[in-house]
Every structure is written in structure tokens, then in C-alpha cells.
Amino acid sequence: MAGIEIEEAEKELMEAPKYPLTMDEYKKTLKEGKLLGLRCGACGEVTCPPMMVCQRCGSKELEKIEMSGKGELMTLTVINVPPEGFEGPYIVCLVKTAEGPWIPARLDYDISKLTPEVLGKTVELKEGLTLPGDKYSAGERVVPVFKVVE
Amino acid sequence: MRDVAVIGVGHTKFGKSEKGNIELFAEAAIQAMEEAGVGKGDIEALFVGNCLGGMAEGVANIAPFLAWELNLGTIPATRFEGACASATVAFRDAYMWVASGAYDMVLAGGTERTLVMGTPFATRTFAMGSDRFESQTGLTFPGVFAMAAVLYSKVHGIPLDKLREKMAHVSIKNHKHGAINPKAQFYKKYGNLKVEDVLNSPMIAYPLTLLDCCPFSDGGTAAILCSADIARKFTDEPIYVLGTGQASGGPLGRQEDYTKFPARVASARMAFKQAGLSPKDIQVLEAHDCFTIAEIILLECCGFFDWGTAADATEEGQTDIGGVIPTNPSGGLLGKGHPVGATGVSQIYAIVEQLLGKAVKGNQVDPVPEIGMTDNLGGDGATLAHVILGRSRRKK
Numbered sequence: 001m002a003g004i005e006i007e008e009a010e011k012e013l014m015e016a017p018k019y020p021l022t023m024d025e026y027k028k029t030l031k032e033g034k035l036l037g038l039r040c041g042a043c044g045e046v047t048c049p050p051m052m053v054c055q056r057c058g059s060k061e062l063e064k065i066e067m068s069g070k071g072e073l074m075t076l077t078v079i080n081v082p083p084e085g086f087e088g089p090y091i092v093c094l095v096k097t098a099e100g101p102w103i104p105a106r107l108d109y110d111i112s113k114l115t116p117e118v119l120g121k122t123v124e125l126k127e128g129l130t131l132p133g134d135k136y137s138a139g140e141r142v143v144p145v146f147k148v149v150e
Numbered sequence: 151m152r153d154v155a156v157i158g159v160g161h162t163k164f165g166k167s168e169k170g171n172i173e174l175f176a177e178a179a180i181q182a183m184e185e186a187g188v189g190k191g192d193i194e195a196l197f198v199g200n201c202l203g204g205m206a207e208g209v210a211n212i213a214p215f216l217a218w219e220l221n222l223g224t225i226p227a228t229r230f231e232g233a234c235a236s237a238t239v240a241f242r243d244a245y246m247w248v249a250s251g252a253y254d255m256v257l258a259g260g261t262e263r264t265l266v267m268g269t270p271f272a273t274r275t276f277a278m279g280s281d282r283f284e285s286q287t288g289l290t291f292p293g294v295f296a297m298a299a300v301l302y303s304k305v306h307g308i309p310l311d312k313l314r315e316k317m318a319h320v321s322i323k324n325h326k327h328g329a330i331n332p333k334a335q336f337y338k339k340y341g342n343l344k345v346e347d348v349l350n351s352p353m354i355a356y357p358l359t360l361l362d363c364c365p366f367s368d369g370g371t372a373a374i375l376c377s378a379d380i381a382r383k384f385t386d387e388p389i390y391v392l393g394t395g396q397a398s399g400g401p402l403g404r405q406e407d408y409t410k411f412p413a414r415v416a417s418a419r420m421a422f423k424q425a426g427l428s429p430k431d432i433q434v435l436e437a438h439d440c441f442t443i444a445e446i447i448l449l450e451c452c453g454f455f456d457w458g459t460a461a462d463a464t465e466e467g468q469t470d471i472g473g474v475i476p477t478n479p480s481g482g483l484l485g486k487g488h489p490v491g492a493t494g495v496s497q498i499y500a501i502v503e504q505l506l507g508k509a510v511k512g513n514q515v516d517p518v519p520e521i522g523m524t525d526n527l528g529g530d531g532a533t534l535a536h537v538i539l540g541r542s543r544r545k546k
């Protein structure tokens with residue numbers, strides 16, 4: 001009879017590539033105030049938010065790490081007209097983490113006092129903010145919130 | 151690869167429409183087919199750009215219904231989705247299939263209806279084009295380019311208030327042209343804006359105001375592509391595809407300084423290389439000015455100006471008719487409107503019009519240009535596509 005044994009097919013599935021850090025796990029951990037990333041065993045580069053392979057060398061040898069939560073504020077905006085399901089205004093920013101990768105986040109800052117002077121400042125992770133999901137978000141949203149270190 | 155020509159184009163009025171995605175595309179397609187004098191039996195495939203049909207109308211798999219809508223028989227029909235670049239990607243694939251010899255003639259275009267969704271939900275659906283971790287934060291599409299403006303100011307050491315004034319000139323120029331284009335959403339509107347009007351309009355995402363942003367729009371566009379060898383059977387003035395490019399970019403955080411969108415640089419270079427041309431050969435440009443800062447950034451990424459100089463060049467009038475590179479004489483996305491999945495072929499339509507000398511007085515580049523280019527961006531610099539068109543065939 002042509003074909004392979006069912007045990008062989010099961011083994012193949014078991015050994016198939018697995019996503020190293022799912023969005024689900026990343027969000028659950030962020031909710032507890034921990035920002036997770038992936039360190040490459042081949043080149044040492046850190047990838048955050050998670051991806052399937054190292055974002056420098058493409059290696060699949062990735063190890064979950066907790067990020068320091070420290071970084072530099074690279075750019076920001078104030079969202080006055082938010083998407084349905086969000087309440088504005090709020091600040092969205094890109095933070096260059098101490099480990100290297102730039103990540104999207106919210107900034108906890110008094111919008112009425114916001115000036116371009118805040119750019120380049122050192123920031124640190126304040127919390128993982130949980131926001132309700134909608135029909136299109138595949139569950140609730142969890143967002144890293146940073147604060148400026150005075 | 152064979153040479154390919156455009157032999158007919160169609161374009162609905164942009165703006166608020168009571169018509170749906172099928173109706174908008176059908177109107178543009180019939181216009182293009184009539185112009186080319188082609189129909190069932192000539193067209194061998196249909197490629198349509200559409201991004202948000204599922205959200206706006208609850209419609210999936212629109213392409214086969216469009217083929218039957220136009221009575222084109224059982225020809226293969228496929229929807230292309232690359233956010234705002236959807237129609238350029240559809241056009242480029244049509245070009246590839248004809249150039250390869252697989253088909254002699256393809257109908258390509260795009261259609262989109264967004265205004266029916268209302269601003270909050272339309273804003274939500276546009277944000278779906280962003281990376282999954284970005285959209286979690288509540289980042290909007292204006293927000294992406296607002297952060298680009300802040301980053302541009304920081305990278306090039308131009309104070310943000312000064313940069314905002316320079317950006318306003320993009321809005322003034324493109325609205326000036328849109329106001330005299332009858333197909334534009336803002337026809338007869340905003341034709342005489344001042345810098346202060348742009349700076350003082352409502353703040354959408356700091357530092358972008360409403361007049362820094364393109365509108366939500368409805369519209370349909372179409373083009374007929376065929377092998378250059380048979381083009382003259384259908385028209386005395388075929389417009390030739392000289393080069394195309396397409397490239398992909400990842401999340402903003404991965405692109406880092408995204409005022410230099412890596413995919414835009416790659417896609418533009420690909421198109422120039424294929425055409426054997428350089429930016430100085432382009433006499434008219436239709437480009438993705440979804441926001442004022444976006445036009446400044448794209449002019450640099452495509453090589454028309456050095457890094458950090460396009461804002462000054464814009465203020466000096468170098469991007470208007472008579473300048474170094476006339477950009478968006480149709481009104482662009484800011485003045486003409488931006489029906490997402492249709493925009494790419496609206497740009498093709500505008501360049502074909504320019505190369506045939508058929509744009510309205512005031513928007514027509516004079517003398518009639520020989521070579522024009524389109525630049526289109528989808529999402530946060532995720533899908534980039536370029537097309538170079540000319541009145542003469544490619545030099546071998």
C-alpha cells in the first residue's frame with residue numbers, strides 16, 4: 001500500500017517550525033508589565049515585537065528575553081481623530097529600545113504641555129495598557145505605555 | 151519581455167457617490183473599453199484593485215462578478231490588494247502578464263467606496279493597513295505620517311513650525327490643480343489656499359491638519375493594456391509602459407528612519423533601471439501625496455531631490471508646472487481624492503492624459519511631456535509600486 005505510516009505524519013507535524021513568541025503570549029506578558037523580545041543565538045540581535053526569524057540574519061535560533069523597558073523617544077503624534085473603538089486624544093510614539101529595535105507604543109505625557117523638546121528623551125516602560133477589542137481585533141489589545149524619565 | 155501599451159483609460163468622478171464598488175468599476179471599465187474599441191473576445195483577463203470592499207459593502211471576491219458585469223465571459227478575474235497601492239499592483243501584474251506573452255490584452259483598474267463607512271469606521275479600516283502591533287496602539291494613517299513629519303524635522307534639523315509652513319505649499323499646489331479638474335473631489339474648492347489656511351485648519355494628528363490630509367473618497371478607474379505590437383490596431387496614440395517597480399516594506403519600527411522608506415527607494419530604482427532612465431528624464435509625476443509630508447518624502451526617495459531638500463524645493467515652486475518636476479498636476483490625492491483601491495490607475499490615467507495633451511489648461515504640462523511616472527504607496531510604506539510611461543517605445 002502506497003503512502004507513509006500515520007505515526008510518521010504525526011511526527012512530522014510535531015517537528016514542524018513553531019512561532020517563537022506569539023502575539024497572544026506577548027500580550028499576556030505585557031499585561032503583567034513585562035515586555036518580551038527575542039534574542040538571536042546566531043548573531044545576538046534582539047527582535048521586538050516578535051517575528052518568526054531574526055531581523056538581522058534570518059536565523060531561527062531565537063530565545064525569549066525580557067526587555068529592559070528602557071529606550072529613546074524617536075517620534076510621536078497626538079491622535080485627535082481616533083479609529084472607531086478608541087477614545088482620543090492620546091499620544092502614539094516610536095521608541096528605540098536600549099536593546100536596539102524600534103517599537104510602537106503610547107506615551108504617558110500631559111498633551112497640553114507637549115513640545116518637540118521631548119524628542120530624544122530617555123523613556124521607560126510604565127505599563128502594558130489593556131484596551132477592549134472589537135470584531136476585527138482578534139481579542140483585546142495590549143499596548144506598551146512609556147513615560148519620560150526626568 | 152515584450153513591449154506593452156496602454157490603449158484606453160477610464161475614470162469616474164471622485165468624491166461622494168451613491169454607487170457601489172461594482173458600479174464604479176463598471177463605469178470606468180466601459181469608458182476605457184469604448185476608448186480602445188475593445189470588448190468580449192479581446193480582453194483575456196481582468197485585474198482589479200480593491201482594498202476595503204469587505205468592510206464597506208460586505209463583499210468579497212468582487213473580480214469574477216466584475217467580469218460578468220461587463221459581459222467579458224469566463225475570463226480569469228482576480229482582485230489585487232496592496233492597500234492604497236492596490237490598483238498600481240493590479241496594473242503592474244497586467245503589464246507582466248502581457249509582457250510575458252501569456253495574454254495579449256488585459257483590463258486593469260481599481261474601485262473603492264469609503265465614505266459610506268463614516269469617519270470613525272473608515273479611520274479604523276485604513277489603520278488595518280498598518281503592522282498588527284502598530285494598529286493595537288490606536289495609530290491612524292494620518293498618525294503614521296504625522297510621526298514621519300516629526301521624524302523628518304528631527305533628522306534634517308528643520309524646526310517643526312518651519313517644516314509645517316513648507317508642507318502647506320504641497321496642499322496649496324495640489325488643491326490649486328484639483329480645483330480645476332472636473333473629476334476631482336474638490337473641483338471648484340480650495341483653489342486659492344494660503345499657508346495660514348492649512349496651518350489653522352482642524353488638527354487631525356499633530357502636526358497634520360485637515361488640509362494636510364487627503365479626503366475619504368469613492369471612485370473607479372480602468373486601463374486597457376495590450377502588446378505594443380498590436381496597439382496601433384486600436385489607437386493612433388498608444389502610450390507605452392517603459393518600466394515598472396514594486397517593493398515591500400515591513401513595520402515602521404523595522405524600517406527605522408522611514409522618511410527614507412526603503413521599499414520606495416527600491417521600487418523606484420527598479421522602474422528606472424527597467425526603463426533605462428533616471429529621475430531627470432521624467433517630465434511629469436503623479437505621486438502618492440496622501441499627506442503633505444508624504445509628497446516631500448517621496449520626491450526624495452524617488453531621487454528627484456537630495457535627502458532633506460524637497461521641502462525647500464516645494465516652497466520654491468520646483469514641484470509645480472514649470473519647475474524641476476511637475477508633481478500631481480491632476481490635484482493628486484489631496485485635491486482629486488483617494489478612493490484607496492482605485493488611486494493607482496487614477497495616477498496612470500492622469501499621466502496618459504498628460505502625454506496625450508488632454509489635461510485641462512492650467513493642469514496640462516506645456517509643452518506636452520514625452521515621459522511621465524507614477525508613484526504609489528500602500529500602508530506604512532509596506533507596498534510601493536512605480537510605473538514609467540512614454541509616448542515612444544523603449545529604446546532597445
Ligand SMILES: [Zn+2]
Nearest residue numbers: 040043054057
Ligand atoms: Zn541573528
